[in-house]
Amino acid sequence: xxxxxxxxxxxxxxxxxxxxxxxxxxxxxxxxxxxxxxxxxxxxxxxxxxxxxxxxxxxxxxxxxxxxxxxxxxxxxxxxxxxxxxxxxxxxxxxxxxxxxxxxxxxxxxxxxxxxxxxxxxxxxxxxxxxxxxxxxxxxxxxxxxxxxxxxxxxxxxxxxxxxxxxxxxxxxxxxxxxxxxxxxxxxxxxxxxxxxxxxxxxxxxxxxxxxxxxxxxxxxxxxxxxxxxxxxxxxxxxxxxxxxxxxxxxxxxxxxxxxxxxxxxxxxxxxxxxxxxxxxxxxxxxxxxxxxxxxxxxxxxxxxxxxxxxxxxxxxxxx
Amino acid sequence: xxxxxxxxxxxxxxxxxxxxxxxxxxxxxxxxxxxxxxxxxxxxxxxxxxxxxxxxxxxxxxxxxxxxxxxxxxxxxxxxxxxxxxxxxxxxxxxxxxxxxxxxxxxxxxxxxxxxxxxxxxxxxxxxxxxxxxxxxxxxxxxxxxxxxxxxxxxxxxxxxxxxxxxxxxxxxxxxxxxxxxxxxxxxxxxxxxxxxxxxxxxxxxxxxxxxxxxxxxxxxxxxxxxxxxxxxxxxxxxxxxxxxxxxxxxxxxxxxxxxxxxxxxxxxxxxxxxxxxxxxxxxxxxxxxxxxxxxxxxxxxxxxxxxxxxxxxxxxxxx
Numbered sequence: 110x111x112x113x114x115x116x117x118x119x120x121x122x123x124x125x126x127x128x129x130x131x132x133x134x135x136x137x138x139x140x141x142x143x144x145x146x147x148x149x150x151x152x153x154x155x156x157x158x159x160x161x162x163x164x165x166x167x168x169x170x171x172x173x174x175x176x177x178x179x180x181x182x183x184x185x186x187x188x189x190x191x192x193x194x195x196x197x198x199x200x201x202x203x204x205x206x207x208x209x210x211x212x213x214x215x216x217x218x219x220x221x222x223x224x225x226x227x228x229x230x231x232x233x234x235x236x237x238x239x240x241x242x243x244x245x246x247x248x249x250x251x252x253x254x255x256x257x258x259x260x261x262x263x264x265x266x267x268x269x270x271x272x273x274x275x276x277x278x279x280x281x282x283x284x285x286x287x288x289x290x291x292x293x294x295x296x297x298x299x300x301x302x303x304x305x306x307x308x309x310x311x312x313x314x315x316x317x318x319x320x321x322x323x324x325x326x327x328x329x330x331x332x333x334x335x336x337x338x339x340x341x342x343x344x345x346x347x348x349x350x351x352x353x354x355x356x357x358x359x360x361x362x363x364x365x366x367x368x369x370x371x372x373x374x375x376x377x378x379x380x381x382x383x384x385x386x387x388x389x390x391x392x393x394x395x396x397x398x399x400x401x402x403x404x405x406x407x408x409x410x411x412x413x414x415x416x417x418x419x420x421x422x423x424x425x426x427x428x429x
Numbered sequence: 430x431x432x433x434x435x436x437x438x439x440x441x442x443x444x445x446x447x448x449x450x451x452x453x454x455x456x457x458x459x460x461x462x463x464x465x466x467x468x469x470x471x472x473x474x475x476x477x478x479x480x481x482x483x484x485x486x487x488x489x490x491x492x493x494x495x496x497x498x499x500x501x502x503x504x505x506x507x508x509x510x511x512x513x514x515x516x517x518x519x520x521x522x523x524x525x526x527x528x529x530x531x532x533x534x535x536x537x538x539x540x541x542x543x544x545x546x547x548x549x550x551x552x553x554x555x556x557x558x559x560x561x562x563x564x565x566x567x568x569x570x571x572x573x574x575x576x577x578x579x580x581x582x583x584x585x586x587x588x589x590x591x592x593x594x595x596x597x598x599x600x601x602x603x604x605x606x607x608x609x610x611x612x613x614x615x616x617x618x619x620x621x622x623x624x625x626x627x628x629x630x631x632x633x634x635x636x637x638x639x640x641x642x643x644x645x646x647x648x649x650x651x652x653x654x655x656x657x658x659x660x661x662x663x664x665x666x667x668x669x670x671x672x673x674x675x676x677x678x679x680x681x682x683x684x685x686x687x688x689x690x691x692x693x694x695x696x697x698x699x700x701x702x703x704x705x706x707x708x709x710x711x712x713x714x715x716x717x718x719x720x721x722x723x724x725x726x727x728x729x730x731x732x733x734x735x736x737x738x739x740x741x742x743x744x745x746x747x748x749x
Contacts, residue, residue, distance in 0.1 A: 112552060118530050123537040123547035130513070130546055139548035141513060143463065151548055153515040153563060157555040193450070193461060195473040197517070197561040202748060210438050217443040226450050227443035228459035228471055231561070232432060234747040235477040241517040241551070241561035243473060427554040428522060 112428045132252060136331075137186040137316050140252045150246035152183040158238035160427075169208045170215030171295045172240070177219040178297050179318060180244035182368040185300050186316040188253035188308030189246035193228045194220055196242055199235035212240075223299050250308055255331035257313035258373035260401035264336060265382075266394045267303040267370045269293070270321045272346030274364025275353045286348025293346055297368045303391050304370060310382040311372035320365040320424020326408055328371065335403035338420065340410045344394040362410075363423025373399055432748045452572060456651075457506040457636050460572045470566035472503040478558035480747075489528045490535030491615045492560070497539040498617050499638060500564035502688040505620055506636040508573035508628030509566035513548045514540055516562055519555035532560075543619050570628055575651035577633035578693035580721035584656060585702075586714045587623040587690045589613070590641050592666030594684025595673045606668025613666055617688045623711050624690060630702040631692035640685040640744020646728055648691065655723035658740065660730045664714040682730075683743025693719055 120134045131148065132140035138152035156179070158164045162172045177194065184191040196216055200209065213227075220227050225244065276287075276294030307314050313332050317324040321343075329336050343361045350357045374382055386393050403409060408420040440454045451468065452460035458472035476499070478484045482492045497514065504511040516536055520529065533547075540547050545564065596607075596614030627634050633652050637644040641663075649656050663681045670677045694702055706713050723729060728740040 115526050115529060116552065118526065119533045119550065122530055122533045123540070125537070125541060125546050127546040130548055133546070133548050134550065139513070139515075141548065143467075145465075147463075149469075149565075151513065151515060151563075151565065153517045153549060153551050153561075155517050155519060155551050155553040155561070157519055157553050159556075160554055193459070193471065195459075195471060195563055197473045197475050197563075199475060199477055199519075199557075199559055199561075200748075206435050206438065209435060210442055213439045213442045217445070220443070221445060226445050226447040226453070228450055228453045228461065229473060230439065230454065231473050231475050232436065232747055233475040233477050233559075234480050235557055235559055236479075237519075237555055237557040237559075239519055239553075239555055239557075239559060241473075241475070241519075243471075243515055243517075243563035245469075245471065245565070427552055428520075 112426050132254065136254055137183040138246065140187065146249055148248050148252065150184050150187050150189040150248060150252065152180055153241060153243045154179045154183065155239060155241040164238055167295060169212035173212040173215030174219040175297060176240045176242050177216050177223065178299060178368050180242045181223045181299055181301065182316040182318055184244055184246035185304035186253065186314050186370050187248065188250055188304060189248040191223050191225045191244050191246045193245045194225050194242060195228065196230040196240060198230065199233050199237065199239040201236055201238060202234055204238065223301060253308060253311055253314040255313055255315050255328045258328060258332035258334050258399045259312055259375065260334060260399050262312050262373035262375050262399040263379060263395060264397040264399065265372050265374060266344060266396050267300045268298065268367065269344040269346040270317065270367050270369060271357065271361035271364045272349055273297065273366035274360045275349050277366065282352065286351055289348050290346060290352055294366060300370055302389060303393065306382060306385045306391060307370065307372045310374055310378040312375050314370055314372035316368065317371050318366055318368050320363040322362040322408060322420050323422045323424025325371055326422040329408060330406050333405040334399045335405060335407040336397060337400045337409045337411055338397035341413045342396050362420065365425040432746050452574065456574055457503040458566065460507065466569055468568050468572065470504050470507050470509040470568060470572065472500055473561060473563045474499045474503065475559060475561040484558055487615060489532035493532040493535030494539040495617060496560045496562050497536050497543065498619060498688050500562045501543045501619055501621065502636040502638055504564055504566035505624035506573065506634050506690050507568065508570055508624060509568040511543050511545045511564050511566045513565045514545050514562060515548065516550040516560060518550065519553050519557065519559040521556055521558060522554055524558065543621060573628060573631055573634040575633055575635050575648045578648060578652035578654050578719045579632055579695065580654060580719050582632050582693035582695050582719040583699060583715060584717040584719065585692050585694060586664060586716050587620045588618065588687065589664040589666040590637065590687050590689060591677065591681035591684045592669055593617065593686035594680045595669050597686065602672065606671055609668050610666060610672055614686060620688065620690055622709060623713065626702060626705045626711060627690060627692045630694055630698040632695050634690055634692040636688065637691050638686055638688050640683040642682040642728060642740050643742045643744025645691055646742040649728060650726050653725040654719045655725060655727040656717060657720045657729050657731055658717035661733045662716050679743065682740065685745040
């Protein structure tokens with residue numbers, strides 16, 4: 110079962126025309142016209158114990174926070190403002206009520222930080238602990254999509270990549286660097302301020318939490334363009350290179366779980382973006398550009414000496 | 430861990446005032462003001478393999494349908510029109526892709542029947558098959574709530590109760606009655622037409638799929654009233670009494686999984702409701718009334734000879 114084949118089969122089975130649905134399955138969130146220039150954005154994401162988190166090593170508040178952040182990142186990638194969340198929990202009958210309450214506390218604190226109100230949820234019994242979150246957002250602008258990047262556009266990231274994956278395996282390391290990486294995994298930042306700038310300036314954007322190379326591949330496919338990454342420009346978190354050694358770059362390209370955004374910026378908007386980012390004190394990292402001299406869907410890495418090499422679409426797949 | 434205590438703890442932890450949120454946690458769906466008299470309704474519900482369905486004995490299309498119907502019932506209970514759905518799936522890595530496609534086909538067919546468009550979803554790996562559905566609805570009217578029933582209001586049901594629970598255990602019975610009950614469990618009807626009438630006439634309503642007595646208890650609590658049920662008037666499906674014998678009434682009161690609605694109708698609206706129901710050919714079953722001579726939250730059953738007895742709040746609890 111190939112994950113992306115299966116999603117395409119599902120898309121075909123459920124497809125049904127509806128005048129209100131501007132974007133259905135296939136982007137970071139769905140977009141629905143409400144009239145009067147208003148649009149709803151809808152996304153859902155799940156965290157499963159043992160796959161996406163370790164219920165023993167991680168605090169319930171951190172797990173709750175990450176579940177919210179993962180969904181905020183999808184709304185942010187569409188240029189939207191997250192508003193209302195629902196949390197559907199599957200719990201073993203032996204789960205401690207305090208754990209469940211603390212999970213909701215972390216979820217609600219991240220929600221408050223993101224301007225989101227938790228309006229509903231569900232509790233169901235199961236043998237495996239899992240969270241499914243649905244987040245509803247709004248936007249007055251045309252949603253940012255994966256499609257829309259054009260040759261000449263410059264690629265930016267909203268933060269370092271690979272840190273979460275390095276941090277996830279850095280449990281044992283009690284160094285300052287190890288704790289920093291660990292925090293990037295356990296307590297990812299929200300990128301709503303950066304997303305607000307991208308919403309006004311980008312031609313395309315995507316959440317890269319399944320792995321930078323894999324998710325940029327989706328953007329390249331949807332935009333029908335090739336992307337060239339300056340490999341030495343990939344932003345790495347403090348301590349990442351020391352902790353990961355030779356694996357540092359592979360983690361940056363395919364580690365996943367960084368709730369950062371990648372966006373393509375048309376050259377005409379660069380000055381505006383840099384001015385807005387400087388005024389607001391928001392970091393953005395230039396990592397490459399959209400190129401015309403490779404076939405659509407291609408991802409190439411450029412070394413410091415200018416040599417190019419094709420990049421594999423590394424990242425997280427549920428069904429490899 | 431008591432389920433309803435836990436929900437109350439969660440409600441307190443996540444509570445945050447928001448001018449747009451008209452109804453948060455604690456009813457069948459949340460309601461959000463969009464302005465201009467428009468409201469969004471949001472609900473989420475989950476089905477877990479081995480708890481809510483049997484992935485071997487039940488077809489994936491039936492499971493998908495029931496997942497959609499369960500959520501439609503919550504939107505219908507608020508007097509809303511369901512519009513957009515998201516399906517978050519947790520799948521063991523060994524799950525057959527055809528099974529997943531067929532599940533989505535059943536989900537999408539029920540969605541089309543309900544006027545719903547499937548706009549998104551998620552696939553995650555886990556060891557236990559589970560579906561979490563989020564459904565977004567709309568309403569122009571004030572949402573129907575669990576609160577609002579007044580002494581003298583008449584209680585109605587939109588269909589028979591206990592049939593699904595009888596049908597769930599009627600696998601072996603290949604009689605006509607057994608197949609009818611089985612179908613009530615596997616392929617529950619949508620009650621959107623009835624819900625549209627209730628939205629215009631009811632003082633309060635609730636989805637009773639966790640068990641009639643338990644869910645009427647929620648309505649009695651929220652409305653701060655007592656309810657008296659004419660036990661002989663509880664509508665039973667064809668074959669229910671024959672199949673269930675002495676357990677027939679207990680199944681009707683506490684069996685659960687019937688995606689029917691219970692509503693309280695003020696006497697002044699009875700004529701309008703019966704005319705509308707007759708015109709549209711919609712069956713509604715009178716089962717009792719809201720009474721003033723018992724403490725708020727009380728549920729009593731009245732036998733054919735007029736004797737009253739207190740009713741336990743029987744129904745489905747995930748964490749008994």
